[in-house]
Amino acid sequence: MTDPTDIKPTDTSTITDPTITDVIFDFCGVLFDWQCRDAIEGRFPQDVVDRICSDDDECGFYRYEDRLDAGEDLDDVLADYREEFGDELAGIFRYYQEHYEDALPRLIPGMEQLLHDLHDAGLGVWGLTNWGWQTFPTAFAKFPRIKALLDGTIVSGIEKMHKPNADIYELAMSRFHLTPERSVFFDDTAKNITGAQRVGLHAFQFTDADQARKDLASLGVTLQHRDAAAR
Template structure:
């Protein structure tokens, strides 16, 4: 497998191409103690758990109704505000990633996106950073397809839709279970830390830029 020529590189979005910070969308708008609770690592207020449902393809109004029943009107209002101002949770591109995508294109490789993201907020990413949309040859969005990493079917969809072969493809994601999911369908995959390390990982497979 390691001897196959790499022809395509696939990237997750949040934590790989985009810096995603929930706190940036709500800090300064709502009381600091509430923001700290929402953004706690243990997901005390369920923001991340309920956002997973949006990533899986559910509609905001449906998810919000369940959220309100569990957490009440105040937090439900903040959750809606967060979703409606999602672009504020994307403060910047990850340093070095635009250049990496440009270099991959210049080297003749296919460059693709594969992300767990809700269908209603995903357009905000490309609206804020149109250069990334221009640099990607295509993107699979979980909330549109109603498929979800790390399940095999979303990787297989990317392979079939984009005309890729697993042994010639490399996937980068910042979440370990999503890397395991890519490996399970025969893809090369690396857990993303930064653009410099991604270049080293690609070089280990013979992709020199």
């Protein structure tokens, strides 16, 4: 996570449209392609992997990961997981957490370019993610260029507050010196969009980079797309 002392107020002097000055991004499903299956497939029996990755979360991976996102420690969560699901699944859950980089196979197409273009337009670019404090460093270690493109990041597991609750959005506004009516938030989860809107942020449910550009344009933010090779 970026040291708050390194965060500077957004310089709006080069922004072509003064209404929107800052854009905030969720991480998994928006900047990073997150795939639990990629971390465990081929390492454990296929039928078990399919059960773990089922939409109804029958093995509780996502439910227990929510507790990590809220700031709990892995050892504490794992003890409760083992009590509910047994040693075999608990071992897989630990393996998944310890090999989290494998669950991040790539960046979402077009998003690195979008971050570059936002910076070129003079907008502030920020991160706001529900993520456990013990696995979050994996994201920036694997994709350091994304860390370099963000002016700061709020991580739920570090702050012990999480989306869609109002306090984490309000923390971002305060720490990054933002105003809700001049800021836009992108997240792939509908309830997190609703939470952002409740505190006054412009917010859009993310589908892909092209749609994000259209959503920004609807607020008057028109970006020049500059090829990365020209930088």
